Amino acid sequence: MSIKLNALFSDSYVDVSQYRDQHFKGNRYEQEKLLKQANTLYVGNLSFYTTEEQVYELFSKSGDVKRIIIGLDKVKKTACGFCFVEYYTRTDAENAMRFVNGTRLDDRIIRTDWDAGFKEGRQYGRGKSGGQVRDEYRQDYDPARGGYGKDSIGWQVIGIVAFKGNF
Amino acid sequence: MSRRRHSDGDDGGQSHKRRRTSEPIEIEDRLESLICRVGEKSTSSLESNLEGLAGVLEADLPNYKNKILRILCAVARLLPEKLTVYTTLVGLLNARNYNFGGEFVEAMIRQLKETLKANLYTEALYLVRFLCDLVNCHVIAAPSMVAMFENFVSVTQEEDVPQVRSDWFVYVVLSSLPWVGKELYEKKDVEMDRLLNQIDGYLKRRLKTHVPMLQVWTAEKPHPQEEYLDCLWAQIQKLKKDRWQERHILRPYIAFDSVLCEALQHNLPPFTPPAHMPDCQYPMPRVIFRMFDYTDAPEGPVMPGSHSVERFVIEDNLHNIIKSHWKERKTCAAQLLSYPGKNKIPLNYHIVEVIFGELFQLPCPPHIDVMYTTLLIELCKLQPGSLPQVLAQATEMMYMRLDTMNTTCIDRLLNWFSHHLNQLSFTQLFILFNKPKPKFVKEVLEKCMRLSYHQRIVDIVPPTFSALIPADPIFFYKYQDEANSALPGYAVAITVGNAIKNRASNEEILTVLKDVPNPNQEDDDDEGEGFNPLKIEVFLQTLLHLAAKSFSHSFSALAKFHEILKVLTDCDEGKLHILRVVYEVWRNHPQMISVLVDKLIRTQIVDCAAVANWLFSPNMAHEFTRFYVWEILHSTIRKMNKHVQKIQKELEEAKDKLERQQHKKVGSRSNSEDEDGQLEEQIERLQEKVESAQSEQKNLFLVIFQRFIMMLTEHLVRCETGSVDFSTPWYKNCIERLQQIFLMHHVTIQQYMGTLENLLFTAELDHHILAVYQQFCALQL
Numbered sequence: 001m002s003i004k005l006n007a008l009f010s011d012s013y014v015d016v017s018q019y020r021d022q023h024f025k026g027n028r029y030e031q032e033k034l035l036k037q038a039n040t041l042y043v044g045n046l047s048f049y050t051t052e053e054q055v056y057e058l059f060s061k062s063g064d065v066k067r068i069i070i071g072l073d074k075v076k077k078t079a080c081g082f083c084f085v086e087y088y089t090r091t092d093a094e095n096a097m098r099f100v101n102g103t104r105l106d107d108r109i110i111r112t113d114w115d116a117g118f119k120e121g122r123q124y125g126r127g128k129s130g131g132q133v134r135d136e137y138r139q140d141y142d143p144a145r146g147g148y149g150k151d152s153i154g155w156q157v158i159g160i161v162a163f164k165g166n167f
Numbered sequence: 168m169s170r171r172r173h174s175d176g177d178d179g180g181q182s183h184k185r186r187r188t189s190e191p192i193e194i195e196d197r198l199e200s201l202i203c204r205v206g207e208k209s210t211s212s213l214e215s216n217l218e219g220l221a222g223v224l225e226a227d228l229p230n231y232k233n234k235i236l237r238i239l240c241a242v243a244r245l246l247p248e249k250l251t252v253y254t255t256l257v258g259l260l261n262a263r264n265y266n267f268g269g270e271f272v273e274a275m276i277r278q279l280k281e282t283l284k285a286n287l288y289t290e291a292l293y294l295v296r297f298l299c300d301l302v303n304c305h306v307i308a309a310p311s312m313v314a315m316f317e318n319f320v321s322v323t324q325e326e327d328v329p330q331v332r333s334d335w336f337v338y339v340v341l342s343s344l345p346w347v348g349k350e351l352y353e354k355k356d357v358e359m360d361r362l363l364n365q366i367d368g369y370l371k372r373r374l375k376t377h378v379p380m381l382q383v384w385t386a387e388k389p390h391p392q393e394e395y396l397d398c399l400w401a402q403i404q405k406l407k408k409d410r411w412q413e414r415h416i417l418r419p420y421i422a423f424d425s426v427l428c429e430a431l432q433h434n435l436p437p438f439t440p441p442a443h444m445p446d447c448q449y450p451m452p453r454v455i456f457r458m459f460d461y462t463d464a465p466e467g468p469v470m471p472g473s474h475s476v477e478r479f480v481i482e483d484n485l486h487n488i489i490k491s492h493w494k495e496r497k498t499c500a501a502q503l504l505s506y507p508g509k510n511k512i513p514l515n516y517h518i519v520e521v522i523f524g525e526l527f528q529l530p531c532p533p534h535i536d537v538m539y540t541t542l543l544i545e546l547c548k549l550q551p552g553s554l555p556q557v558l559a560q561a562t563e564m565m566y567m568r569l570d571t572m573n574t575t576c577i578d579r580l581l582n583w584f585s586h587h588l589n590q591l592s593f594t595q596l597f598i599l600f601n602k603p604k605p606k607f608v609k610e611v612l613e614k615c616m617r618l619s620y621h622q623r624i625v626d627i628v629p630p631t632f633s634a635l636i637p638a639d640p641i642f643f644y645k646y647q648d649e650a651n652s653a654l655p656g657y658a659v660a661i662t663v664g665n666a667i668k669n670r671a672s673n674e675e676i677l678t679v680l681k682d683v684p685n686p687n688q689e690d691d692d693d694e695g696e697g698f699n700p701l702k703i704e705v706f707l708q709t710l711l712h713l714a715a716k717s718f719s720h721s722f723s724a725l726a727k728f729h730e731i732l733k734v735l736t737d738c739d740e741g742k743l744h745i746l747r748v749v750y751e752v753w754r755n756h757p758q759m760i761s762v763l764v765d766k767l768i769r770t771q772i773v774d775c776a777a778v779a780n781w782l783f784s785p786n787m788a789h790e791f792t793r794f795y796v797w798e799i800l801h802s803t804i805r806k807m808n809k810h811v812q813k814i815q816k817e818l819e820e821a822k823d824k825l826e827r828q829q830h831k832k833v834g835s836r837s838n839s840e841d842e843d844g845q846l847e848e849q850i851e852r853l854q855e856k857v858e859s860a861q862s863e864q865k866n867l868f869l870v871i872f873q874r875f876i877m878m879l880t881e882h883l884v885r886c887e888t889g890s891v892d893f894s895t896p897w898y899k900n901c902i903e904r905l906q907q908i909f910l911m912h913h914v915t916i917q918q919y920m921g922t923l924e925n926l927l928f929t930a931e932l933d934h935h936i937l938a939v940y941q942q943f944c945a946l947q948l
Contacts, residue, residue, distance in 0.1 A: 057617040061537040
């Protein structure tokens with residue numbers, strides 16, 4: 001009886017994006033596998049002032065949150081605009097991709113993406129100055145993310161591989 | 168008469184050439200795509216697309232008949248919003264190939280039987296409706312359809328079956344009539360009249376105990392909240408009076424009438440509804456949600472009346488569109504807004520009404536709550552000039568009518584509105600300040616604060632309403648400063664605080680705590696390790712104070728000192744007290760209380776029943792109507808349910824594993840008795856675990872229901888002896904919260920009906936309380 005009619009019932013909000021963590025320990029195949037089973041989401045474009053409480057409240061709307069790890073500036077150890085949200089079930093994480101991704105938190109459109117799983121050390125920004133890479137070379141002024149980019153004057157072309165893309 | 172051959176606006180004749188050299192799989196995918204996409208936006212007309220597709224499929228029948236049959240059966244089952252497009256397609260195919268038509272009908276009947284057996288009643292409904300519309304396309308002979316209807320309606324004569332069973336069969340017949348009523352009446356009016364009379368008789372005698380539990384508003388004005396079969400009956404009566412003239416449904420087959428009426432029709436085989444079985448799960452009854460009528464849409468097309476069949480069809484289609492596309496909010500919004508025939512109806516009003524109807528549906532919305540918030544935002548983005556105004560109108564109206572709104576629905580309204588404001592802007596809050604309803608406004612502001620921060624709320628609330636601003640979520644430390652040094656345990660609190668800061672071990676801290684006197688004990692009593700509330704207080708207040716900075720800090724603290732907490736809360740009183748302390752220190756920060764209680768349960772420092780007892784305790788009576796209390800209670804029940812399900816799943820998996828292992832053994836000579844033995848032992852252990860978990864779950868519900876009964880009975884008795892009206896706002900809240908427990912956890916509770924009826928909801932109970940239980944029972948009877 002049942003054929004699925006894949007042509008119709010697409011679920012594109014749940015698809016894995018193009019981004020791959022370059023620091024991932026393992027091969028591409030393993031990474032893909034983990035992403036497809038993940039219960040953890042990377043959340044980007046947060047304001048530096050967004051609190052764990054706010055993230056909890058918003059992401060609890062798609063299910064029970066297991067833990068939140070706020071991303072920190074490696075040098076200053078203060079929030080630098082990203083975090084990880086881990087759910088108990090994949091279904092809850094999928095609903096977050098469908099209904100929280102691309103919506104507002106603290107007046108900013110946030111972006112979520114699948115993550116292969118939190119490991120110690122991944123809570124730190126990887127930019128030269130300690131924050132996120134995207135804030136190193138950012139040219140615009142964003143008061144919620146420390147103002148101008150750290151190196152906005154002398155920005156270099158970096159491979160697409162290391163850069164977290166558009167928001 | 169020749170017509171141009173078109174595919175779906177694509178490459179028409181080209182695809183025919185390509186096909187001869189393509190892989191079968193590719194062709195099957197292409198067929199699926201062609202069929203699924205017909206009816207979508209195209210440069211050609213729907214008629215020419217259908218004509219073209221019929222030609223393509225006819226040519227493919229020799230090689231791909233089964234695949235085509237399966238695809239068509241699937242779209243019939245899964246795409247009810249495109250019903251008439253596909254029935255027309257089948258009609259055209261039948262006109263070209265009579266045998267195919269017959270095989271299709273047979274396949275549909277098989278599918279119908281399977282869906283009924285599998286408890287897929289909604290899909291079965293769509294299949295029957297499809298068959299009905301095939302009468303309009305000259306594929307099925309009207310008299311045989313009437314015969315099927317007669318068999319359906321005869322279910323109402325069955326004895327000792329749940330009412331929801333006969334309800335469903337009646338619903339199927341009535342809800343198909345907008346499509347096929349005219350045709351059936353033209354051919355068999357006597358039989359149809361008899362059918363409708365039978366239905367009328369059934370509707371008059373069926374019970375409607377369930378209605379109060381499912382109504383969103385208890386008031387009949389301005390829009391009655393009708394039982395779904397009653398509403399549909401009124402709509403069909405009106406349609407009949409209008410001589411079955413129905414103008415809303417898109418009927419592509421009309422354009423093909425000359426071709427279709429040349430076709431030979433098939434007779435439906437006699438269809439007996441499958442007998443009732445104990446494990447049949449019929450759909451629950453519903454109440455139709457209405458919030459708008461023609462007076463609400465000031466300009467433009469008039470909204471069809473609540474008893475017009477147009478209203479039924481529009482709502483049905485909009486619900487189906489949401490069902491098909493809910494996972495992709497942008498697509499869903501676009502599909503809703505491109506509803507065919509939208510220029511003749513106030514579409515925005517219909518959409519908003521349907522969406523809130525789903526969000527407020529009792530017992531549960533068909534989809535996750537947050538989906539509706541984001542869907543409405545997407546709709547606002549696509550129609551910025553008109554939809555936000557309709558939404559504002561709806562919000563204001565719902566706010567005005569809070570007094571008669573079901574408490575569960577108020578919860579959902581609260582969640583939706585605060586999230587919505589956070590997404591768009593807080594300026595819409597002004598709606599609340601025109602005629603403030605303090606309780607609701609406070610809860611909205613608190614929810615808004617959770618998504619932002621306290622100062623933000625202070626900034627946006629007009630000064631005259633500053634009393635409604637939520638409390639600043641600060642920590643209350645009992646042993647804060649020297650002024651409290653007279654408090655018992657103060658000295659130890661300081662010592663413990665220092666010990667924690669200096670990374671003392673658990674043993675060291677327990678030693679320090681030994682110095683805390685026990686206010687419950689006699690001086691000469693040598694119990695030693697009994698429940699000591701002061702010890703708990705001193706330790707937990709200090710620990711949480713040091714960890715108050717964030718959720719993560721507090722969670723770390725609980726994890727690090729888990730051992731100590733376990734020791735201190737070994738008994739029920741200990742568990743209750745730890746919850747009291749959490750409340751004391753964080754009473755201004757309900758969100759923190761919520762997440763801490765969650766962690767305490769998950770780390771097994773407290774159990775679910777302790778949380779229930781704490782929430783119902785006299786200490787928490789003043790918070791009993793606060794939204795967060797119920798958030799915590801429902802979250803606790805859900806954790807319990809998930810825990811039971813998890814162990815049950817482990818047990819099933821172990822059993823499956825054993826079975827597979829034993830099957831493998833049959834062929835081999837290896838001696839794996841040890842493995843089997845191990846597995847069997849594991850299964851036994853899991854079995855015990857399941858039983859213990861289920862027992863805990865049952866106990867949790869018993870505790871909750873007992874508490875409700877005690878509270879409500881006390882209130883009712885007090886009011887009676889004082890000759891006071893019992894129906895206070897507190898009572899309304901309490902009785903609806905009791906209802907909410909039943910509604911939100913109905914699947915789980917159904918397992919324990921026997922116990923509930925024997926122990927708690929007996930005939931001696933006050934009839935107001937018993938009524939809630941009886942309404943709940945009526946949902947599946």
